[in-house]
Amino acid sequence: MRARGLEAALTVFSPARRGFCPSREDLVSYFDAVLTAEGMAATRAHLAVCPFCTADLEDLTALATPPLLEAVVQIVRGGLKLLSHSFEAHAALTPATARGAASAAVELTTAAEDGELHLRLHRNPAASPDLRVQLAAVTSQGRVRVSLYRSDALLESHLSDGDEVLFAAVEPGDYRLTLAPVDGDEVARVALRIEDETAGS
Amino acid sequence: MDVEALLLAMRDGDEAAGSTLVERYRPFVVARLRGAKHARNWFWLDDLDDVAQAVLVRFVEAVRAERFRFRDESQLRGFLVRTTFYTVMKRRDQITEALGEDDEPRLHLLAPEQAAAFDLGQFADAAFDTLGRRQCLDELYRAVDSLQEARSEVLRLTLLGFAPREIAPVMGRSTNAVSVLKTHALEDLRAALEKTEFMTNCGRYFLGG
Numbered sequence: 001m002r003a004r005g006l007e008a009a010l011t012v013f014s015p016a017r018r019g020f021c022p023s024r025e026d027l028v029s030y031f032d033a034v035l036t037a038e039g040m041a042a043t044r045a046h047l048a049v050c051p052f053c054t055a056d057l058e059d060l061t062a063l064a065t066p067p068l069l070e071a072v073v074q075i076v077r078g079g080l081k082l083l084s085h086s087f088e089a090h091a092a093l094t095p096a097t098a099r100g101a102a103s104a105a106v107e108l109t110t111a112a113e114d115g116e117l118h119l120r121l122h123r124n125p126a127a128s129p130d131l132r133v134q135l136a137a138v139t140s141q142g143r144v145r146v147s148l149y150r151s152d153a154l155l156e157s158h159l160s161d162g163d164e165v166l167f168a169a170v171e172p173g174d175y176r177l178t179l180a181p182v183d184g185d186e187v188a189r190v191a192l193r194i195e196d197e198t199a200g201s
Numbered sequence: 202m203d204v205e206a207l208l209l210a211m212r213d214g215d216e217a218a219g220s221t222l223v224e225r226y227r228p229f230v231v232a233r234l235r236g237a238k239h240a241r242n243w244f245w246l247d248d249l250d251d252v253a254q255a256v257l258v259r260f261v262e263a264v265r266a267e268r269f270r271f272r273d274e275s276q277l278r279g280f281l282v283r284t285t286f287y288t289v290m291k292r293r294d295q296i297t298e299a300l301g302e303d304d305e306p307r308l309h310l311l312a313p314e315q316a317a318a319f320d321l322g323q324f325a326d327a328a329f330d331t332l333g334r335r336q337c338l339d340e341l342y343r344a345v346d347s348l349q350e351a352r353s354e355v356l357r358l359t360l361l362g363f364a365p366r367e368i369a370p371v372m373g374r375s376t377n378a379v380s381v382l383k384t385h386a387l388e389d390l391r392a393a394l395e396k397t398e399f400m401t402n403c404g405r406y407f408l409g410g
Contacts, residue, residue, distance in 0.1 A: 004385050005408055012407040013334075013341050015319070016309050016362030020328035024290055028283050042329070049323040051315045059241055060286045064279075067236035101358060123243075181274065188232075 021053050022046060031060055045172060066186045072193045080177040083195070131167040131192075133177065208271050212264050223257045230256050230281055234289070241398050243289070244309060245296055249266035252292060256285045309408050313371050321346060337403035344393040355379060 011017065022030070022043050029035045030043040047053050072083040131145055146165045147157040150173055158165045159182065177190040202210070202218070204225075210218035230253040238246055254400065260281060263269040269280055292354070296309045311319065321342035328338055345356045358368045365379040372379060394400065 006391055007405040009341060009357065010360050013338050014360050014362055015324055016311075016360075017322075019335075020324070020330055022329050024287060026329075028286065042327075046327040046329060049320060049327050051311055052309070058291065059237065059243075059289065059372065060283075062237035062240045063286050063289070064282050065236070065240075067232055085378050144202070195235075 018052060021050060027053060028060065031057065052073065066189055072195065073129050116196055130168040133165045145180050145182055147178045203270050204274065208264055219261055226281060227253055227257060229278060230285055233282060233285060246289065246292065253289055256281065256288050259284050266312060311361055316358060321357060334406055337399065337406060340397055340399050344390055347393055348386060348389050351382060352389055355383045356386050356390060359383065
């Protein structure tokens, strides 16, 4: 047996060639849990030892997950300040916000699944900050349900025809904002942390 | 016109209905691609619009061939997500196959820590195979594992798709030293396999003719 033949064997039997992995169709069926019990068990066992298939499944999971946008907003004297955000890959920030300066409002604009999502967090000087969510062209599916959660508890949910939703007097804390067409799955989630000036500095 | 009516019209050849549907779901596909590209570091995928177009073409074909039948909005989006997955994976496979050992990026390569943790024996036990090659896989991997440690390691990394220049930093040796080590390792592997029926039973899978 020549070395070249053995090198060919190492190629043919290479796990990286995926010749001993479930097909992508089978991976999708596993993801959807529609394989037989034996198929589910065999695929689970394979995934436990195969980083290639695990990576594929993570790719599928990422595609199946609505985009998560995150922003940390600090309450400062006279306004709000955007401390950090994950919008780089998603959004064009307004110039004032991009400089990170304190302002009366923080605006975030990003592509949503049904168009464009425009968020404006607006401070109400007379009370705790209001959270004003503007929905620009998110509504190709019709009315959109905008829900605000804190610690996984639903605080408020509003139906919008695509203009603006107001959550009044939002105190500092960790929030999750979700947008979904009526009777549909989420099209966007925004993780939002509103901090006191002292807590964030 | 609602989605179901548009789908029926598109299936029946209404071009305007098809265009309306494609433009309605293009932002959804692009947004999912953009999110996954960010989350999974798909640096090699630069033209999201092109992928989205390929996904939507496949969607239209599936509707016209009646491989997709509308049940509800969620099911339609699920179909698009899965079609996007197949399209992206195919695109990555094409890029990987077009690249040689000296080209970057080497998309199929594991991170060094993943390669270090990869267990050939466990992989053989959990391998999928419909061609009767499982016994061959097991014999080859056992022979590789039986070699002296450095020789086993260089062949293990070769099996995982690493070229000598990529093995060199992992093993802390020069590329030339890795190539020499690999040559010796292949000689040892040949000797180990000649004690088995590997060539007789498995040669047809990797030897031409």
